[in-house]
Amino acid sequence: MNIEGLIERCEEGLEYARRFGADRAEVYGEEGRKLSATIEKDDLQLSESHSETTIGVRAFVGDRVGFASTNDLSRLEEACRDAVVLAKASPGDPHNVLPEPAEIEPLDGIYDPAAEGFTEEEAVAAAIRMLDLAHSIDRRLILGDAEFSAEVFGRALANTSGLKASEQGSIFTYFALATAKEGDLVSNFDFQFDASRSVSEIDVEPITRRACENALGSLGAGKGKSFNGTVILSPNAALDLLIGLVLFQTNAKNCLKGMSRWKDSLGKSVAVSSLTIVDDGRLSGGVASSSFDREGVPHRKLPLIEEGILSSHMFNSYTADATGTANTGHGSGSARSLPGIGPTNLSILPGEGTKEELIAGVKEGLFVTRFSGNTNPVSGDFSGVAKAAYLIENGRLSRPVVGILIAGNAFDALTRISGVSEDRERIYNFTLPYLRVEGVSVTAE
Amino acid sequence: MRALLEGIARGAEGFVELRYHARTTRRISVRNGDLEESSSVRLTGVGVRALVDGTFGFASTSDLSEAGIRKALAAAQGAAKTAARAKREKIVRLAEGALAVGTFPVPTDDPLENHPLEEKLNLVLSLDAHVRNGAKEIVSSSVMFSEFEDEKVIVTSDGASAQLFDSKPDIRVIAIAERDGDQTMGFSSVGVTGGWAELLGRRAPEELAESAVRRAVDQLSAPYPEGGSSVVVLNPELVGILTHEAIGHTVEADLVLGGAVTADKIGHRVASDLVTLCDSGRSEHLPHAVGSLPFDDEGIIADRTVIIEEGILRSYLHNRETAARFGVEPTGNGRAFTYSDPPIIRMRNTYIEPGDTPPEELIGGIEAGYYLSGLGMSGQADSNAEFMFGVREARRITGGKIGELVRGVTISGNAFQVLQSVDAVGDDFAWENGSGYCGKGQPAKVDAGGPHIRCTLTIGGRQG
Structure with a gap:
């Protein structure tokens, strides 16, 4: 289906919803075609091709709301009826509102027409490039899992307030998961991800190399030491250990529901002054870059934490209405779900010094490539296994260690960051530096 | 259709x-x-x-x-x-x-x-x-x-x-x-x-x-525990988590071929002889387990597969492709979450067979240890069977009796070493993991459970 066809189906959906008794409605459509090639256990596993169109209908009856979606467009009318039926059966909420139309500035660089002609052969070739590279780096490496995918998609939205929005996009995503094996020794796996919005910017090499080097480095890891002190988190580890907490705490819904400790912390210090976190839905080349959110609200750049000070929460139309705050355009989700709240492209701004310089400043510590554990987003308590970890001794990585538990509190960790690297890596829609954190509990088994 | x-x-x-x-x-x-x-x-x-x-x-x-x-x-x-x-x-x-x-x-x-x-x-x-x-x-x-x-x-x-x-x-x-x-x-x-x-x-x-x-x-009001190795009793929910996350994934034949720690271990002792561990498309022992399916998404009847029999590794979990490669029959583990997912090897209902010790005797035999129930915020495990799970509820066992609650407990170790340490298996049984999803590129509805078991593993605490 072309984008015009999708817009027409959205408008048709509004008509159906009105006819079944909706006072207001929103219809959001997504169509996409995706090609992918996957590597498993060191060989090409599967080549895939998908095509799907999905329509999601939000129907309002008074202040009650219901949601239904279908990917069978012959059932669009039925989905509109279901949404109205669900709305009528539900309790009301005065903050169930739709956004008013606002000017949406088109965003360059999210759609590459050349992506339309991208072939299955090219997807397979990109996957094979990752595999060949891994094998050329070291024969002990196994590319256990890797994927290259190419997607072109269209999004369209119409609501009864007169809001209409549509855009097309293209995205190429690729990841590599590498393990090293020597005799009976099996390393921890390492996972790396990157993406491109245009054909010309596809580059699978850096992530493949990084995943392989991290897997090799952790081979033959020995026993570690227990201490309470300095830990350096890779971007990947920082994502799993700290970012979930930041997303939970800045989610306006969690503030509204009393679940966020940062609900009254705007303008207050929540982290060290070297930490600035920005969410930017219009980031050039960003994985999540698009001109409007799940509700048709324009995306913009929004600092969440500026030099350690909490500067904003993330809002969609419900939470903006409930708190009397401006909508920040963080309505998230697909046509298969109600709009939630989520980040777009979230970045920690670069600090000073390279990763190596961060390490050089540590007499005794632990370098963590991957964090396999959990952070309680409410209490901030984290604990988990430091994967592909290294002891830091006298300013350098001395040897890989295994069976290391790290624990602490992520709220505290944000206030104990003693270094932010200038080099950053992308994982999904996050761009993060290496972070040096003090006062972390490290337990060797 | x-x-x-x-x-x-x-x-x-x-x-x-x-x-x-x-x-x-x-x-x-x-x-x-x-x-x-x-x-x-x-x-x-x-x-x-x-x-x-x-x-x-x-x-x-x-x-x-x-x-x-x-x-x-x-x-x-x-x-x-x-x-x-x-x-x-x-x-x-x-x-x-x-x-x-x-x-x-x-x-x-x-x-x-x-x-x-x-x-x-x-x-x-x-x-x-x-x-x-x-x-x-x-x-x-x-x-x-x-x-x-x-x-x-x-x-x-x-x-x-x-x-x-x-x-x-x-x-x-x-x-x-x-x-x-x-x-x-x-x-x-x-x-x-x-x-x-x-x-x-x-x-x-x-x-x-x-x-x-x-x-x-x-x-x-609960204090944090001190870290270290400890004798513990795991409840059926946590037995299910350990069985599924830390053992089950390592015997999925695609991960075995990808270098999982179980490669070349068929016929070898991997657990205490009290441990028989299975994955089944049927709802064994108690009805309505969530991972139940009459046939998998390759059209193969989904039967019971004995993975570990009295401590000896007997089988991996297969689809039609890996079964042919290993020269065995498919086990009915080829599953797809939605129409747009290709079938891949997934577990169904994974569990440890009940033994003959009443659960209270498992606890009664412990001088100092912990009674651990359920999974906390989340858990992770690697293809080398190293795992780390948050525990939802941990209580001290002192002199054979369950006592004080402690918070923020994690358990970790190598799952096969934990199974080697099993010295008693309860005579009870429950399916307890039916509300969640297993993730492996695509989600799957699975279940896991078993009896209470007694074993030794590492408790994560806090330093300083």
């Missing part, structure tokens, strides 16, 4: 597998008395897998017309041909197995559709209120109900032709407690394969709400 797919498969060149899957997911979610979501999502389509030149290609489409399905078949065959030029190790053959033929209805006398939306909504709203009124420390509540209703048709060009009607409802309850700025979370859940009566019959809904409240409130 079955006749249409049979017609297309009959005329196709080479091996093809056609799968129609229509799923309606309904969700009701309430937080602090407010309705967060009432939704109905219909996802329908056909997934096609074709084997050409020893290589699979997969295509999916939401277009259900014969022309749409034929187009997807051509795309799958084209993708396979393209991939075949790059694939190094070709699929020589697919293993023969017991192919499913016929219609398999959902095991319930009380289908979900007999219960109107209002009844489900009222249950969710009343449970949410029950949580908030459960204790003065409760500051936030949330309750989520979800149900899947599935219709599947699987047809293969070598003779499978089966239709399945299935439903899987679940309820999850979260309570947040707060005292002196300290917040804690309590969670409880239930999920089944079946209908409304089976869901409510497994655990009384009020009891779900009360246990979430108790778990949140009790933790507020």
